[in-house]
Amino acid sequence: MLHLLKIEWLKIKSYKAFIIILSFFCVGILASNYMVYSVFSNLSTNQDTQVVVQEFNPFKFSGVWQTVSYISGYLLILPAILLIVLVTNEFTYKTSRQNIIDGLSRAQFIGVKILLAFLLALLSVLLVIATGLFFGFRSGTSFEWTKFSNVGYFFLKALSYNLIAVLMAVMIRRTGFAIGVYFIYMGAENIIAQLLDVWSIKLKNANNIDLGSMGDYLPMSASDGLLAFPNNPFKELAKNAMPTEYFGVTLIMVFFYIILASGLSIRSVVKRDL
Amino acid sequence: MDILKVNDLSKNYGYIKALKNVSFSVPQNTVYGILGPNGSGKTTLLGIITDVLKQSGGSFQLFEEAPDASHRKKIGTLLETPNFYHYLSAVKNLKITAAIKGRGADDIDRVLDVVDLTKRKDHAFSTYSLGMKQRLAIAAALLGDPDVLIFDEPTNGLDPVGIAEIRELIIKLAASGKTIIMASHLLDEVEKVCTHVAILKQGTLITHGNVNEILVNDDIVVVASSDNEKLKNILINFPGNTMVLLSDNTVKVHLPNGTANLEEINRYCFERGVVLSQLQLRKTSLEAKFMELTN
Known part of the structure; x- marks a missing residue:
């Protein structure tokens, strides 16, 4: 396993797109959280909003874990795009073929890409933890573990985004097209999710069948639904929290999609011509 | 030992049958040419053997075992085009x-020297000319000094000097006891370096075996005199001939492989009052044989 990672590292360490996208991601996480932090800092010095914001400051421990995880979630598209570029490059330049010819098994070839998706998710989590600690202490509060589970949900979301990216890359194999489809799919899933939500309400009203908001069980919506902005007076700024009673189902769906995306990616590489 | 054994191998791309029930074996220490025109299935066949393509039917063995990744590690392969990371240097x-x-890390300088890329070894692959890319692909195949090599059109994109160098290299490798499987549509390439040949046409294996058995059927003695018509009539009765043809300014006498004796023909003609102005032995050229087989 380490040997395969070493080979992967030889491939990507000098790749400019890898360094640039990853740098954007690291800086982006810090910057986006800082932007929201600044808004709350300004509000806390404004006499009209001072009292409310101090009470709900989302960057205090332990709310900071939820806040930073939620905000950083919007940047997970960057490692996903990076993975699409890295994987589709192997097909564009036929190095996928050469790797197999030289003696990698097909399972090893795709296995290490899935491992890379996992490691990028792990790196994202480390960034979120560092950012959370930074803003938590900066808000003048002391460390708390409560709500740290949100960091775990962030990891699942990152893994989910990354593995869907790997799946699209191995299925489509062309960089621009795969990135395009990834974005189109994100938009399309939102529309489908809303239609399913409307249907869910109809089912509930007409037949008294309550399955929750079914739109939330779709691949990307499910992992999005694990994270929400902490309850605050500016609720309209962000998505409402998931209804608690369906959280378990959503969590199971996220695991299901993670396994499904990995399985389909492996199948595609192992079975198809390269 | 057979390095490669192919049993009834087929490959379909939709309705197109790229390979039809191909079977043959490549013995150790041979230079095995896979010869055929463009689109005859050569690269498809090698693609299946190197696991970048999946066969539709049949099977194959490497080193007399069911093939897996560990076998490919022992083979140096150049398949179709040079495939490298464009932003990385040769090294x-x-x-x-x-x-x-899992081997060859200490062999990089040597193989780059063999293909004359040492001066450009730290430049990105994307800056290389077509010929340099091909040379790097050959260097990659040679890395770690494998006992078995697969070359698919190894002289593609090379200039005449490069072509001569690579052919010389292949002959040298063969002489050092390596087994080489080489696909080519260039007849003289195969003729010059191969000990065995398999000829493919539209996915079908037409014939395979030892080059000397397959490609040389007849000895052809080309003769000429001041009266070729008379010469032809005399030679029709020359013992052992299979065919006598009058063409342009020469007469061609076909004899079974290895039986032509120029001295005897010369004497035979002289004794019958014809003095030869030309006397030359030719083997059936691979080209002629190839055209005969594939048309």
Whole structure:
């Protein structure tokens, strides 16, 4: 396993797109959280909003874990795009073929890409933890573990985004097209999710069948639904929290999609011509 | 030992049958040419053997075992086009090849020297000319000095000097006891370096075996005199001939492989009052045989 990672590292360490996208991601996480932090800092010095914001400051421990995880979630598209570029490059330049010819098994070839998706998710989590600690202490509060589970949900979301990216890359194999489809799919899933939500309400009203908001069980919506902005007076700024009673189902769906995306990616590489 | 044994191998791309029930074996220490015109299935066949393509039917063995990744590590392969990371230098690309193969990391300088790329070894692959890319692909195949090599059109994109160098290299490798499987549509390439040949036409294996058995059927003695008509009539009765043809300014006498004796023909004609102005032995050329087989 380490040997395969070493080979992967030889491939990507000098790749400019890898360094640039990853740098954007690291800086982006810090910057986006800082932007929201600044808004709350300004509000806390404004006499009209001072009292409310101090009470709900989302960057205090332990709310900071939820806040930073939620905000950083919007940047997970960057490692996903990076993975699409890295994987589709192997097909564009036929190095996928050469790797197999030289003696990698097909399972090893795709296995290490899935491992890379996992490691990028792990790196994202480390960034979120560092950012959370930074803003938590900066808000003048002391460390708390409560709500740290949100960091775990962030990891699942990152893994989910990354593995869907790997799946699209191995299925489509062309960089621009795969990135395009990834974005189109994100938009399309939102529309489908809303239609399913409307249907869910109809089912509930007409037949008294309550399955929750079914739109939330779709691949990307499910992992999005694990994270929400902490309850605050500016609720309209962000998505409402998931209804608690369906959280378990959503969590199971996220695991299901993670396994499904990995399985389909492996199948595609192992079975198809390269 | 058979390095490669192909049993009834087929490959379909939709309705197109790229390979139809092909079977043959490549013995150790041979230079095995896979010959055929463009689109005859050569690269498809090698693609299946190297696991980049999946066969539709049949099977194959490497080193007399069911094929797996560990066998490919022992084979140096150049398939179709040079495939490298475009942003990495020759040395960094070969480090990846060596890491995958699990050997050859200390062999990089040697193979780059063999293909004359030492001066450009630290430049990115994307800056290379077509010929340089092909040379790097050959260097990658040679990495770690494998006993078995697969070359698919190895002289593609090379200039005449490069072509001569690579052919010389292949002959040298063969002489050192390596087994080489080489696909080519260039007849003289196969003729010059191969000991065995398999000829493919539209996915079908037409014939295979020892080059000397397959490609040389007849000895052809080309003769000429001041009266070729008379010469032809005399030679029709020459013992052992299979055919006598009058063409342009010469007469061609076909004899079974290895039986032509020029001295005897010369004497035979002289004794019958014809003085030869030309006397030359030719083997049936591979080209003629190839055209005969594939048309």
